[in-house]
Amino acid sequence: MLTFATLSFTGHLGSLELAGASIASVGIQGLAYGIMLGMASAVQTVRGQAYGAQKYGALGVICQRAIVLHLGAAVLLTFLYWFSGPILIAIGQFESIAEQGQVFAHGLILQLYAFAISCPMQRFLQAQNIVKSSKGSSSFLSKD
Numbered sequence: 001m002l003t004f005a006t007l008s009f010t011g012h013l014g015s016l017e018l019a020g021a022s023i024a025s026v027g028i029q030g031l032a033y034g035i036m037l038g039m040a041s042a043v044q045t046v047r048g049q050a051y052g053a054q055k056y057g058a059l060g061v062i063c064q065r066a067i068v069l070h071l072g073a074a075v076l077l078t079f080l081y082w083f084s085g086p087i088l089i090a091i092g093q094f095e096s097i098a099e100q101g102q103v104f105a106h107g108l109i110l111q112l113y114a115f116a117i118s119c120p121m122q123r124f125l126q127a128q129n130i131v132k133s134s135k136g137s138s139s140f141l142s143k144d
Contacts, residue, residue, distance in 0.1 A: 003029075010104075020100020023093060028084045028105045032077045032112055036070060040119045047127035059127065066120035074116040081105045081112065 003025050010021040043066050050059040080087065085102030089095055125131060 016096060017100050017104075019097045020102075021104040023088060023097060024084060024101035024104040024108070027088065027091075028081060028101070029108055029111075032080060033115065035073060035077065036115055036119050039070060039073060040066065040123050043120070044123055044127070047123060051127045059124070063120055063124040066123070067117055070116035070120055071113065074112050077112060078109055081109050 007018065007021055007025065011018045043062060047059060047062055050056075050062060082105075083102075084105040085098045088098035088101050093101070
């Protein structure tokens with residue numbers, strides 16, 4: 001939803017800016033988020049087992065390690081965001097669109113680190129079946 005709103009406002013700047021923001025959002029950000037979600041899903045089974053065995057200390061340690069690993073991956077993925085212009089040109093995008101995509105991707109770098117913390121925390125809460133607050137807030141925010 002946030003990406004949709006961002007792209008809606010970016011469309012008012014011009015078609016070139018919208019194209020750059022779209023390719024950065026779908027290509028660069030989508031790849032990075034896919035990697036982060038894959039890493040979070042890899043630990044999901046272990047978290048469920050720790051919670052089922054009532055090893056709450058181990059559950060906390062797993063969450064902390066997952067956050068550290070996600071932050072390490074975010075550091076590596078920062079290079080993808082930072083050098084997204086040459087990467088987009090290498091895969092066949094026009095240079096003008098790639099430049100605008102790189103500008104947009106630079107603005108998304110901090111969002112990558114926020115996601116690196118929130119994704120493992122979200123899975124940590126899901127393992128304990130504490131999802132009512134996020135479910136309620138998302139349903140409140142999505143009402144028309």
